Amino acid sequence: MPRWLWFTPLALLVVAVAIWAFRLGWIAVTISESDVINTYAQRYLEEAGSTALLTDCTGLPGTGDGVWIIVRCTQAELQFDYPVDRFGRLLDLPDGRTQPGVPQT
Incomplete structure (x- = not known):
């Protein structure tokens, strides 16, 4: 051999x-910030129901290890947070509906 x-x-x-x-x-x-925000805004539309709008979502700078962007979607009393890393992956599954003003950890 x-x-x-x-x-x-x-x-x-x-x-x-x-x-x-x-x-x-x-x-x-x-990957751009717009790509990430649009992707998780679409996910929010699926999870929040028929009253959800794309304009409910904003992108915030990440706070913590490995968090690049937090896509926050707020609708009346509901708040959805999607922490995303640099590769566009969701870091924590959002616990979904939380009261406004309650810190997300």
Whole structure:
């Protein structure tokens, strides 16, 4: 068995990790605040019901480790918070309906 054949699995692993790292970097560079706010505003529309509007949602700077943006949607007495990381992932599932003025942790 040729010696180079022993290193083929290692070479394939290195290539796979390089492609994965490039993909994550590409996502981090191309995602914008508007993309994140629009995505979670659409989710809010699905969760809040027929009286919800896109204009109920705003984006706030993240507060805490790994939180990039907090998409806050407020409708009358209901408040939905969506903490989002730099890759657009939801960090905590929102506990949904909370009273205004109650801090979200």
